[in-house]
Amino acid sequence: MARIKNDRRTFIKFSTLGILAVALGGGIVISPYALQAEMRLRPPGAVSEKDFLALCIKCGQCLQVCPYHSIKLADMAKGHGIGTPYIDARERGCYACTAVPCVLACPSGALDHACEKPEDIKMGIAVLEFPNKCIAMTNTPVPVGHSKRIHDFTNAQMNVTQLERDMLAKLDEFEGKQCTICADMCPIPNPLSAIAMIREGNGKKPEVYEGCIGCGACEELCPANEAAIVIKPRLSYEDYYIKGIKS
Numbered sequence: 001m002a003r004i005k006n007d008r009r010t011f012i013k014f015s016t017l018g019i020l021a022v023a024l025g026g027g028i029v030i031s032p033y034a035l036q037a038e039m040r041l042r043p044p045g046a047v048s049e050k051d052f053l054a055l056c057i058k059c060g061q062c063l064q065v066c067p068y069h070s071i072k073l074a075d076m077a078k079g080h081g082i083g084t085p086y087i088d089a090r091e092r093g094c095y096a097c098t099a100v101p102c103v104l105a106c107p108s109g110a111l112d113h114a115c116e117k118p119e120d121i122k123m124g125i126a127v128l129e130f131p132n133k134c135i136a137m138t139n140t141p142v143p144v145g146h147s148k149r150i151h152d153f154t155n156a157q158m159n160v161t162q163l164e165r166d167m168l169a170k171l172d173e174f175e176g177k178q179c180t181i182c183a184d185m186c187p188i189p190n191p192l193s194a195i196a197m198i199r200e201g202n203g204k205k206p207e208v209y210e211g212c213i214g215c216g217a218c219e220e221l222c223p224a225n226e227a228a229i230v231i232k233p234r235l236s237y238e239d240y241y242i243k244g245i246k247s
Contacts, residue, residue, distance in 0.1 A: 039247070040086040041123055041216055041233040043071055044094060045103040045115030049234065056110035058083035062102035067161045068095045069154070070216075071102060084110075087123075089216025089231050091153060095167065095187040096121055096215050118188050124214025124233040125240045126182075126195060128206055134228035136179040139203035146223035147171045171221060182206045182218035182229050210237040 039049065043062050046052050062085050063071040070092045071085045085102075087094055096118035103111045115121060131137060147168065154164050167185075174181050183197045183206055193211025195218065197204040206218070206229055214235075219227045232240055232247065239245040 039233045040074070040081075041089055041214070041231055043085050043087060043102045043111055044096070044100050044121040044123060045106070045111035045113070046123070047110060047112055052110050053081050053084065055108045056081075056084045057108045059107065060085070061105040061107065062111060065101040065105045067097065067101070067163045068092060068167070069157045069164070070094050087216055089219040090227055091220065092150075093216030093218070093220040093231075094121075094123065095163070095217060096189075096213065118213065119190075119211075121213040121215065122236065123216070124231045125235045125237055126206075126208045126212050126214060126218050126229055127232055127240060128208070128228060129230045130224075130226065130228045131205065132228075133224040133226055134179075134205060135224055136197065137200055137203045137205045139178060141176050142174045142179045142181065142223050144175055146175060147221075150221065174223075178204070179223060180204070181221050181223060185217060185221050187215060187217050188213060208237070208241070212237060 042049075042052060043066075047055065058073070060073060063073060070087050072088060072091075074081050074084050074086055076082055098118065100115055100117065100121070103113060103115045106113070128134065135142070150171065151168060154160055154168060157164075171181070171185060174184075180197050183191065183195045186195050188194055188211065190211060193209055195206050195208050195212060198207045214231050214233065216231045218229045219231050222228055235245060235247075
């Protein structure tokens with residue numbers, strides 16, 4: 001609750017600044033990002049970006065019910081859609097909850113209630129964007145302390161859930177082993193339909209399949225200093241891997 005109040009305060013602060021900028025600048029908004037269409041990773045069930053921005057009432061209910069603290073509210077520095085929910089996958093991905101509570105909590109239709117289970121989620125697609133950073137490909141063991149960043153984020157929350165504790169305990173078990181984190185920590189019910197490790201030279205690399213929902217857990221948990229695997233929001237497997245649409 002404290003977190004959502006803070007996010008709301010931030011929203012009010014930046015909204016006020018935006019209004020002042022318009023007044024003082026003769027209709028020109030100070031932030032260079034204010035009119036920029038920026039594709040963010042939206043929560044499960046998000047309708048098309050144009051409709052999402054029109055329908056979202058910025059109530060924060062999806063944020064409040066998320067048991068993994070995955071959802072944030074956009075401030076002015078994040079471009080258009082101030083106060084709308086999004087996910088920063090490197091900070092905390094979505095864990096495809098069975099009942100998709102964020103969708104159930106949405107009162108406006110910005111998150112489509114037809115999204116009823118993890119398999120219905122279509123947030124984006126995972127891409128091995130930086131293979132040179134993938135430690136699995138060089139057969140480098142998962143380093144000691146690889147999960148500190150994720151522990152720190154979790155411990156900073158006011159109400160850490162048992163689901164988060166279980167996720168962290170599982171993640172910690174990879175220390176010192178060959179990295180298969182992105183595949184073995186994939187949260188969807190049938191992870192092999194989404195991602196698997198395949199042999200590549202002396203190591204292995206992740207291969208993404210049609211079942212990928214773009215939840216971002218792989219990007220969050222990647223032990224490289226900068227994530228080797230990233231999510232392309234609102235793109236499907238067909239878009240990226242068949243049609244070659246990159247963004």
